[in-house]
Amino acid sequence: MTESKEQDQLLKRINELAHKNKKEGLTEAETRERTRLRREYLKNFREAMRSNIEMMRIFDNQGNEVTPEKVRKIQRKKGLRDD
Structure with a gap:
């Protein structure tokens, strides 16, 4: 899964704080x-x-759809399925 720029920025800042915490505390x-x-x-x-x-x-x-019914219901509710 690719991360968005926002997620990348959050992770970068989290890591900066983690490194600072190890070195000198927060x-x-x-x-x-x-x-x-x-x-x-x-x-x-x-x-x-x-x-x-x-x-x-x-x-x-064999090419048969085996998507769990719980997921199918969610897809139907969101209009992602025709069945």
């Missing part, structure tokens, strides 16, 4: 920023993963 404001950035990064990651899964169709070796 201020209270930096600790709050790190926590906020981690939450935002994970939220974005989960949304992207959920979207990818909801768009996916799974087929067996």
